[in-house]
Amino acid sequence: xxxxxxxxxxxxxxxxxxxxxxxxxxxxxxxxxxxxxxxxxxxxxxxxxxxxxxxxxxxxxxxxxxxxxxxxxxxxxxxxxxxxxxxxxxxxxxxxxxxxxxxxxxxxxxxxxxxxxxxxxxxxxxxxxxxxxxxxxxxxxxxxxxxxxxxxxxxxxxxxxxxxxxxxxxxxxxxxx
Numbered sequence: 342x343x344x345x346x347x348x349x350x351x352x353x354x355x356x357x358x359x360x361x362x363x364x365x366x367x368x369x370x371x372x373x374x375x376x377x378x379x380x381x382x383x384x385x386x387x388x389x390x391x392x393x394x395x396x397x398x399x400x401x402x403x404x405x406x407x408x409x410x411x412x413x414x415x416x417x418x419x420x421x422x423x424x425x426x427x428x429x430x431x432x433x434x435x436x437x438x439x440x441x442x443x444x445x446x447x448x449x450x451x452x453x454x455x456x457x458x459x460x461x462x463x464x465x466x467x468x469x470x471x472x473x474x475x476x477x478x479x480x481x482x483x484x485x486x487x488x489x490x491x492x493x494x495x496x497x498x499x500x501x502x503x504x505x506x507x508x509x510x511x512x513x514x515x516x517x518x
Contacts (some may be wrong), residue, residue: 432465433503440510448516
């Protein structure tokens with residue numbers, strides 16, 4: 342729903358969707374990089390204990406780590422859980438596409454993307470496919486950098502946000518009389 346202006350110049354609209362689209366991506370990327378930085382420090386501190394080396398000794402002494410402190414076995418990227426999560430992301434993107442097209446047919450307007458993008462069916466479908474591919478690609482980067490919880494939570498968050506947006510699109514009232 343586009344914001345409407347009152348006579349005194351004050352905007353009205355949904356407070357939940359008042360964040361401008363241009364600010365969402367930098368905020369999301371900032372949160373991801375902050376998380377990588379925080380967890381990266383914790384990993385390096387737990388895997389490599391500090392040892393005092395005498396000034397004349399250049400070789401590092403052998404350190405036997407207990408078996409319990411070794412990192413757990415890494416799961417395969419295309420394991421069962423990731424396949425279901427990526428399929429869920431794809432389904433939610435398809436649902437977002439259909440709900441947006443339904444909303445446009447009922448006389449509403451898209452608020453997050455320019456109108457000419459969503460009115461071009463092939464372009465909008467390609468955008469939805471690109472969003473799904475980007476989500477899988479970022480999950481792969483998390484997997485390769487051993488951020489396995491973030492790898493899973495990214496898809497869970499994507500499913501949640503896309504599902505909420507699709508439900509909201511279907512729930513909006515038609516502007517037709």
